Amino acid sequence: MATAVLAEALRKRYPAAPHPALDGFDLTVSAGTVHGLLGPNGAGKTTAVRILATLLRPDGGRAEIDGIDVVADPVGVRRRIGLVGQYAALDEILDGHANLVMFGRLFHLSTTDARRRADELLEQFDLVAAADRAVSSYSGGMRRRLDLATSMILAPAVLFLDEPTTGLDPRGRAEVWTAVRALVAQGTTVLLTTQYLDEADQLADRISVLATGGHDGDGGGRVIAEGTPDDLRSHIGGDRVELVVRHGADLPAAAAVVEAVTATVAQVDADVRRITAPVTDRMTALAATVRALAEHGIDAEDLTVRRPTLDEVFLQLTGTTTQEARA
Amino acid sequence: MTAIPTTGSRLHWALTDSLTLTRRYLAHLRLQPVQLAVQVGFPILIMLMFVFLLGGMMGAVPGGDYRQAFVPGMFVMTMLFGLSSTMIAVVTDTQRGITDRFRSMPMAPSAVLVGRAVADLLISMIGLVVLVLAGLAIGWRPDAGPGAVLAAVGLLLLLRFALLWVGIYLGLRAGNPGTLAAVQTSSSRWRSSPASSRHRTPCPSSSPPSRNGTRSPRPRPLSASCSAAPAGARRHGSPTTPSSWRCSGPH
Structure with missing residues (x-):
């Protein structure tokens, strides 16, 4: 299977931060799969996504999207990715349709194509009824769906979802999960960051767990466990x-x-x-x-x-690694 | 179903993307007419207040009518004040993650800034034209020829254009509402001074102590009365200026 996302030994340190945000971050995501990046706040999930989405330059290491280097050819990468950040990046004043047309034009579609694509996406994400309403009147789940629709205008090869359900009520989360599953069924590769174990469990084919940094001066910004949800569950005791x-x-x-x-x-x-x-x-x-x-x-x-909480997972994982280190 | 992007040169896309974003900001005005009315109407309100509510105290100023000095001062202040509206817009886009989305898209990066700049300049032009008309309506008469007046308008717009980039820069650097509040406060203090500094009358303080001795937390338009009222009062030699006018705190 082709590799859609590759990161090797990525390092990033923010000025004035005591610990690096990423310290030897490795990741391989096969095309057409959903990969979950699980970790608490401050583990470097967003930093990793921002580097892969060309918003941030790494201090060291290498990253490729579809075989294209993120530092050497950021524009090439931008043609192949969609990014859904932690907040719905939409124009609140414009209506749903106008948002999609505007972003479609910025993706360099012709006006006709942008309108047609907007109609298609509104249909696909079940937003036809809300198409003519200002986004400020949307519910959290609707905003997220429109946000997803926007990132799918060019049907990108790789979609980054940075904590897509943070701050949503259970209904909104279910809506977003359904939409993500539909995208995956069409063959999109998804890199999903989340703080919720059940979200990674529900959506991801494979999960990487990021260690939190700062407790004892090391261990931050690195993947400390990687595998299928089942692997992970057997590893941490279910x-x-x-x-x-x-x-x-x-x-x-x-x-x-x-x-x-x-x-x-x-x-x-x-x-x-x-x-x-x-x-x-x-x-x-x-x-x-x-x-x-x-x-x-x-x-x-x-x-x-x-389900075990993220705290319990980390206790288990870090406990295990210390024991392995001692043996 | 997959849409294929059309191709074109870099310059072509820089211009097209800028136009797309300019249209976005202009669509905001169409969808929020009240905000446009406030933006354009506020300087007119201040002008009316100073000329008709407080203007009586100004008396004669050297060189003629008070309005002749005040109305052009209003033009300049309105251009200065545009700084904070540019900054608010930039900070809002950054906080909502829209700027990040733009940056992760294969669009021309310059378009984000150019679109903003062009739209703000257009809005300022509308505001300036309305304000000039309002000035003429209340009796301001330019004492130069039409060529000089047009050149002056051009200079005003150039000032707005220059400050607009300062606003964009500060908005991108700041990214938080605290800095924003500071800029809004200071730009409204600038507002409060030109009318008096034009005649070299020292203002007691750009932000005088209010009655309880603390600095005014909201040096909004009312604080402008501090700079104008004592100046006029002194000229009249009147010791009986209502104390409430000297104190600028929100009453």
Whole structure:
């Protein structure tokens, strides 16, 4: 499979910043796939995207889009990419159709082509009804969809989505996910940055996890784990079962129950009467825990199975790497 | 369904892209007529206020009618004031990420700036023409020939054009609303001085202490009354200038 996005040992340090934003960042994205770039704020996700989208020059390393070097031929790269930044980059005063026509003209389409493409995209992104309304009256999800439509005017080979659902309500997120899936079905390569594990899980074929910098002076701006969502999940222990008991006295018994069911070591947080343990099979574990609790007569206040948080992922990943380093 | 971009020379695209963006800004005016009315009408309002509300206190100035000095001063101040509207527009585009989108597109990079500059100059021209007409309507009469008047208008627009780039530069450098507020404040202070400095009458302070002793937080048009009122009052020798006029704080 052809490589659509390639980054090798990218480095970038902002003036006056104590740590480099990127420090040996590597990335390979195959054409036609969705690659998730997962990391907390300050991990260098946006810096990486800005370098790949020719908005920022790297201090070192090399990056190519479709085989074209981002530093040597930025204009060539710009013809092949679409960028959807963290804020919907639209003209708020113009209506949806006028926005698409304006950007179409700036992509050097003829006026006729720009109008025709605008109509097509409004149709594709389900915005026909809102075409004649000013963008300032759009909902968050609609703005994002128009934003996506704008970046798809030339049907670019590679689309960068920088935290496309940050600040959206669940409905808006679902709208954006649907739109992204439709683009991928047409063969667009997508590089998606996100802080949400479930978003990467939902959309990405492969995920790179970026370490956060600054804690101990190193580790920032580098990929610390890379693989399919399944690889990553098995690496970090998958989902977590979380049990909150009604009476603090039940905690030891409840912890024993959870450990028996999950066959792992449970974490007990006595202050909030909560027991957490990793599980492999969500539904089996949930049903077994409910049964065991009833048998032992333990009163549960809450029982859920959830995805690990980004914090837990990082704890797990950095913990693992330290152990590997010691061995 | 894929649209193919048309081809053309670099210069061709620099001009076409600039035109596309100029049309974008002009479309804003069409869609927001109230904003245009405010932008054009505000200097007229200030002019009317100074001539009819406060003008009575000015009395005779050397060389003739107060209006003869004041109205051209208004023209210059309006051109200066355009700096902040250019800056606001640039900062807004940067914050919304529109500037980044433009930069990630295969368009002519210069068009972003040229489009802005041309549109702002056109808007200023409209504003200036309306203001000149308003000046004529309230009794200002240029004392030079039509050629000199046209040359003066050209100089005014050149001033606006020069400052426009300062506004674009500051807007791109600043990128945050704090700096913006500072520029708006200082440009409105410039507004407050020409009427008096034209006659070399020292203004007590460009931003006089208000009654509670602190500097006025909003040196808006009312602060202009400080520079004009005491000057006129002194000339009249009147010790009874209403104190509220000397203090510029928002009342």
